[in-house]
Amino acid sequence: MESISARARTGYRANPAELLLAGVIVARSTSLLLSKAVLATMSPLNILSVRFCLAFVILCAIFFNRMRRMNLSTLLMGMAIGGAFSAMMAAELFALKHTLASTTSFLENTAIVIVPLMEALLHRKLPCKKALFCAGLTLIGVGSLTLRSGRFSFGLGEGLCMLSAILYAVAIILTDRLSRKGDPLLIGIAQVGFIGLFTTIASFIFEAPKLPSCASEWLPILGLALVCSCFGFTLQPVAQRRIPSERASQFCALNPLSTALMSSAFLHEKIGIMGAIGAVLILGSIMLESSRSAKSKKA
Numbered sequence: 428m429e430s431i432s433a434r435a436r437t438g439y440r441a442n443p444a445e446l447l448l449a450g451v452i453v454a455r456s457t458s459l460l461l462s463k464a465v466l467a468t469m470s471p472l473n474i475l476s477v478r479f480c481l482a483f484v485i486l487c488a489i490f491f492n493r494m495r496r497m498n499l500s501t502l503l504m505g506m507a508i509g510g511a512f513s514a515m516m517a518a519e520l521f522a523l524k525h526t527l528a529s530t531t532s533f534l535e536n537t538a539i540v541i542v543p544l545m546e547a548l549l550h551r552k553l554p555c556k557k558a559l560f561c562a563g564l565t566l567i568g569v570g571s572l573t574l575r576s577g578r579f580s581f582g583l584g585e586g587l588c589m590l591s592a593i594l595y596a597v598a599i600i601l602t603d604r605l606s607r608k609g610d611p612l613l614i615g616i617a618q619v620g621f622i623g624l625f626t627t628i629a630s631f632i633f634e635a636p637k638l639p640s641c642a643s644e645w646l647p648i649l650g651l652a653l654v655c656s657c658f659g660f661t662l663q664p665v666a667q668r669r670i671p672s673e674r675a676s677q678f679c680a681l682n683p684l685s686t687a688l689m690s691s692a693f694l695h696e697k698i699g700i701m702g703a704i705g706a707v708l709i710l711g712s713i714m715l716e717s718s719r720s721a722k723s724k725k726a
Contacts, residue, residue: 447665448675449678454655454659455682456686458655459686462520462651463528464643465647470630471521472634474648474651475520476629477648478648478652478655479619479626482623483616485652485653490612504609504614505613508598509619509620509621513629518590519531522584532683535595537566537589538596538599539562541676542599542600542672543676546600562712567708568704568712569683569684599672599679602663603670603671606668680709684705684709684710
């Protein structure tokens with residue numbers, strides 16, 4: 428009985444930080460569907476500009492008293508993370524204009540593999556074999572889930588997706604490092620504000636920005652601002668403060684998983700057998716990696 432309970436204690440345990448990060452990733456997974464709805468009438472940088480400026484105004488109204496504690500260090504950390512996410516999402520939206528959302532989701536989430544490789548490079552050591560196995564298993568699951576047709580081609584859109592994946596990995600590592608050095612909520616708010624600032628400047632330089640003009644534009648933008656930005660981006664530093672970057676990158680796989688489930692529910696797309704296999708592989712790899720992290724902490 429003792430050995431069974433000991434194994435149970437070293438098995439999968441969800442902690443509040445991981446549950447919050449999972450919620451953040453799932454919330455942000457709606458961005459591809461909502462962005463796709465407005466890309467026909469608004470340009471990519473313009474969408475990001477309106478979305479994040481609106482989110483920043485909402486956050487300032489909610490956390491006005493707490494924002495009085497904002498200092499230069501917090502602003503600089505928010506600027507660094509916001510800069511990485513601005514570039515990542517700009518590449519993502521431009522990619523969506525040239526390739527399918529499923530392909531975008533798959534390639535962007537190769538950040539799952541890129542993060543441990545970057546961390547190994549930064550620390551000048553080989554990645555843990557089990558961590559690489561979990562990353563590879565997750566990647567196969569994402570591939571099964573999002574490339575069910577078996578067709579694949581590499582062009583401009585796919586190249587932008589790979590650039591987005593690299594920038595996503597950089598953003599995850601930056602968030603891991605910087606969220607531990609200050610108030611993570613204030614860093615998240617500053618991050619949202621700087622994404623709005625950077626994308627607004629870029630939109631005026633490269634596009635002809637405009638405000639949404641009808642309900643079909645305002646509703647997706649409001650969804651992006653409230654669900655994806657106010658919740659999804661602001662609380663990521665709060666969640667990631669207690670989670671290693673390699674572990675956090677595993678949760679990237681929940682993005683295409685939840686996107687596929689929402690597409691099935693709202694767009695009546697069938698996940699199919701390969702999609703179900705992919706979903707099982709993704710969730711299994713996350714639980715396996717969680718077990719590995721728990722054992723390494725006890726050691």
